[in-house]
Amino acid sequence: MRRRSEGGRAIGRVSERIERWTGGGDKGYGAEFARAYDEGLRDLWRRDTNELGKILLCRAENKLESTTRLVQELNQAKAFPANKLGYQDYKGMVELREAVSRYANRHICKSARMEPEDLMVSAGCGVVLENCFFCFCDYGDACLVPAPYYGQFGRDLGMRAGVEIVKVHPSSASADRFGKLSVEDLQAAYTPKCKVLLLTNPHNPLGIVHSKADLIAVLRWAQSLDLHVISDEIYACSVYKNKDDFVSLADLVSELELPDEHWVQTHCHTVFGFSKDFGASGLRIGALHSKNSAIVHAWNALGYSCAISSSCQWDFAAVLGKDEFVADFLAENARCLAQASEKLTSALQQAGIPFVGEPSAGLFLFIDLRGLLEDNSFDAERKLWSRLVSRGVVLNPGQSCGMKTPGYFRLCFAWMSDPSCLPVAVERIASLR
Amino acid sequence: MRRRSEGGRAIGRVSERIERWTGGGDKGYGAEFARAYDEGLRDLWRRDTNELGKILLCRAENKLESTTRLVQELNQAKAFPANKLGYQDYKGMVELREAVSRYANRHICKSARMEPEDLMVSAGCGVVLENCFFCFCDYGDACLVPAPYYGQFGRDLGMRAGVEIVKVHPSSASADRFGKLSVEDLQAAYTPKCKVLLLTNPHNPLGIVHSKADLIAVLRWAQSLDLHVISDEIYACSVYKNKDDFVSLADLVSELELPDEHWVQTHCHTVFGFSKDFGASGLRIGALHSKNSAIVHAWNALGYSCAISSSCQWDFAAVLGKDEFVADFLAENARCLAQASEKLTSALQQAGIPFVGEPSAGLFLFIDLRGLLEDNSFDAERKLWSRLVSRGVVLNPGQSCGMKTPGYFRLCFAWMSDPSCLPVAVERIASLR
Known part of the structure; x- marks a missing residue:
């Protein structure tokens, strides 16, 4: 066992069955992925005010405008009753x-x-x-x-x-x-x-x-x-x-x-x-x-x-x-997602970057950057991922999605609240050619 | 596999590792314990209005008067902000x-x-x-x-x-x-x-x-x-x-x-x-x-x-x-627990029912009913438990707490909101002699 301490804390061990899964978010990328994400958070792209900022397209969360209405409804729920405390x-x-x-x-x-x-x-x-x-x-x-x-x-x-x-x-x-x-x-x-x-x-x-x-x-x-x-x-x-x-x-x-x-x-x-x-x-x-x-x-x-x-x-x-709120909320969500997806796919098509299938659901699509790989390997995929990070675009590598063919990346288009970042991200990706 | 259905549902199987633990709340008692508890809920003792009702002393939860203040405070928390939704x-x-x-x-x-x-x-x-x-x-x-x-x-x-x-x-x-x-x-x-x-x-x-x-x-x-x-x-x-x-x-x-x-x-x-x-x-x-x-x-x-x-x-x-609320809340809780515990231990002492040690914390104590067992076995403990249930008192058998000596029972004194049920429960227990 390593016997190191830092600031009153000690570096201990956990069982192998747990250690195997706690290396980090993306397969093999671990600390590197976390760093790219954290740096992105500190220097996030914003229209007009930080146009050179990082564009994080690596989290499948919907933060488009339409979702903000939920919290208002949550806060309006009637008082929580004492008999539900147990x-x-x-x-x-x-x-x-x-x-x-x-x-x-x-x-x-x-x-x-x-x-x-x-x-x-x-x-x-x-x-x-x-x-x-x-x-x-x-x-x-x-x-x-x-x-x-x-x-x-x-x-x-x-x-x-x-x-x-x-x-x-x-x-x-x-x-x-x-x-x-x-x-x-x-x-x-x-x-x-x-x-x-x-x-x-x-x-x-x-x-x-x-x-x-x-x-x-x-x-x-x-x-x-x-x-x-x-x-x-x-x-x-x-x-x-x-x-x-x-x-x-x-x-x-x-x-x-x-x-x-x-x-x-x-x-x-x-x-x-x-x-x-x-x-x-x-x-x-x-x-x-x-x-x-x-x-x-x-x-x-x-x-x-x-x-x-x-x-x-x-x-x-x-x-x-x-009922009415839920129906409206979902319809408005779908509208916002369609808009963001459309903005993204047009930009991809214009830039000649292929993506898989005809996306119609979810918060992402899968782009095919095999043309940008140095060779047909996951090492090359990783290098490409790092180059994308250095251009200010963070994606999920296909390897983390269980792919056996290198060169694909998941692109989440709804985590950035402002979809006008999407054509910018596509430009940055295309600039690697 | 058994192939039975009821009401559009089917009786399937789960893995052995899970089935082993999903038999019910109290070791071996399973369905019987659940039944006693559910019946108790439907016919709960209440001072003046249901003096013959069931007294449930089998859940380690604090429902004494002092705890009701928490929910008021919870409901006063300021509005939940949208940026905590993710x-x-x-x-x-x-x-x-x-x-x-x-x-x-x-x-x-x-x-x-x-x-x-x-x-x-x-x-x-x-x-x-x-x-x-x-x-x-x-x-x-x-x-x-x-x-x-x-x-x-x-x-x-x-x-x-x-x-x-x-x-x-x-x-x-x-x-x-x-x-x-x-x-x-x-x-x-x-x-x-x-x-x-x-x-x-x-x-x-x-x-x-x-x-x-x-x-x-x-x-x-x-x-x-x-x-x-x-x-x-x-x-x-x-x-x-x-x-x-x-x-x-x-x-x-x-x-x-x-x-x-x-x-x-x-x-x-x-x-x-x-x-x-x-x-x-x-x-x-x-x-x-x-x-x-x-x-x-x-x-x-x-x-x-x-x-x-x-x-x-x-x-x-x-x-x-x-800070002030928390300190007051805990002090008032301790006062209510002390009161309920005192009511219980006096009644037990008066009835000559022994309990282990000198309880000063928690929501329970451990009573010694070995004197009421037919013989020194867990079968006898179970029979005694059932007799207690039929008298309208539900306790936790010592077997479910890992005991190797039969005849002990955990008695939770804070789940019933009104501690004046406690001397009544003790009377019912003592009446089995």
Whole structure:
């Protein structure tokens, strides 16, 4: 053990299982990424006043103008009552679960109904997933995840629950295959250790939605192997274009006449939340819909260590109960996202920088900078990332999203409140050529 | 797999590692305990209006009159600002950590200072402990816990982190040894799998505080084996008698001239919170003090899945910042607890029902009903528990607190808001003779 001290503190050790996951935000980048981000915060781009400032496009948070209205509503919730100060249902207070049910049935589901008794609400979608993996897997089991994927899935699944990701790569290297679900690719990656298939719809980092036909094919395949299917729909209400293309897993399984109804009820689970669609990641509110009663029962224990403050549950239930506000808020959000996305994609097209697919949802897209790599390696990707940082643009490297092809980057377009930074960022990227 | 459905839901399965811990609240009692509790809620004792109602003395929550003032203060916090709506520091917002530091230095520590940068604040003490065990142990490692102990430690340590409890029983069977820390008993229980010693001070379920001399002896022993020591001080500010007898681990290690300062900094950790001392278990606010920088660093990842809602952090920081309110609140709390405890112990003494030690802290004491057992077995304890339930008194059986001697029960005296139920409960218990 190292025996160093600094300022009355000592550099101790943590267990290997934890140390493995606490190296830093982006795979391998760790301290370097944190430094670029912190420097960016201190010298942030602002129109007119700091045009040479850093443009941070590396956080999937929505800070566009439309999201500021939420806090006013939160502050208007009626006084928190004394009888909610004690322990509450660890699956979430009934007031909140009823409000979430109402919200989901209006804004996520088309035909299905999410009943309050099938909903569990905990401190963010990360821990909702973690709990699912504790329930469906033993240590060392695995989960199929189509790549590219959200960079923190590795930690969400691995750090506490000890579940490994088995990446599903498209068999063809052509970029337009990314994000397209394919039974062949899944079958090629599958091993008997895989107990779960984790989908992200709308897709992160691609910003696309999965087609109904692809989802159905994949569901039938998953059923044939008795896999659990988790659909992470944390961006369900950030679809800003062709809204009807998005289909929730909850709808899909209620519409489909799958041969085994029992499998549908026990093995299909939908995750969604309010961090992204409401620009409220600090409130830590994530939800699970499942008709598997063993899960619901287990949550009475699992939910204890990730329960949401009752005062926040109370306030947020009040906000969600305002139908008109919620509908307006989401519509205005979609408008702002569409605007920012349009500004970005026009600039990219004008600069001749390709991106994957036709983004219509989420807070990001995936750009293809393979043309700027020195060679076809992740070392070259990292060098390119550093060059981008030195030009004042911070992106997420594709490596952190599980890519096997170097040269792609996730670009989050809604964290900077003023979308007029986006063409500036594109110019800076293009200037590297 | 069983293939049953009910009301559009299906009875699925969860992994063994989770199923083991989700059987119910009290060890082995499970559904039966839940039923007694729920029935109690529906027919609760009330002075004058329901004198034959159930008296629930099985939850360590403070609902005495004094705690109702907190909610007024919470509701007075100034408006939650929009810039706190996004992701916050997973160790807790700086506003809250500064307020917690100020609070701890006034009300928990006498000589030591808990600095904000050594504090981590998460969703309750349960998950704070869980995170510690993830950091200090690998799957299958063990933790020494003097028995009797808080009934949910098994789950807090075991369910996710996979750490087993090694019980430390007093070598002599005489009741007055319970709760007295002894190096001999610890040494007798120790195995090389033990990586941590978990103390609870003030003690749950005994309601006593550990003496400074005993703590020092145990610390020196733990150091000789390079064990981590966690002091769970969740009842630190519920000491209602002989307040100066309580010594926080943070004070102890700063006063002691232990030969190895590095061990002190890396291996001694203090847990405290606001669920008990503020009657606010629904807010889910627990804290860890540690000078081990590896822990602090790891919390940047671990804290993600158990972060407190930023709106609640904001409100609670405002409350803790009001020095006068906090001091008054704690003093009034102590007065109410002393009153309830006095009412209870007088009634017990009058009825000739023994209890362990001289309770001066916490929300409970441990009564000795061995004289009412049919025989010296846990089956007999369970029968007695059921007879008590049928008389309208719900207690926690000693078995759920890790006892090896049957016949003891934890009695929580602050969950029923009106302490005049306590002599009634004692009468009901005594009537079983």
